[in-house]
Amino acid sequence: MARLHVLSIWQSLSGDGALLREWCRIGTAGQRKIGSHSNESGAAEAIEA
Template sequence: MKKIDPQSSDNPIQSEVFPSFIKLRRIDTVRNMRQFYLLTVQRDLFGGATLVREWGRIGAAGKLKISHHVDEGQAVDALAEVAQQKFKRGFRI
């Protein structure tokens, strides 16, 4: 049995309060579905922050969408909102 590190980002029980990186997966073998969704908050050179979203089929090149925000707090809020929507659609950490 694999021991779960409580500080690990793969542990669904413990996650960061204000994450800047989330990797989600949705795998359904019956429907031949293997999707990923990657959310990253990055600071930019002008004092703001960007939310980078990448998604697609696992093992293939994904699509990319970048949204700019005034500060890192707003970008993290946007990340949390998108992650919540993806959890409702069946994505998991």
């Protein structure tokens, strides 16, 4: 079964870092989860963990 996983780092309007996680089976509607962090480096550490 083919799946798609995407992790990306965004800067929120308040200047905090946000980690956006998206996943789905290819060809279907996916799910998203946004985790907030104090800065972008904190979001980058979360990706590595």
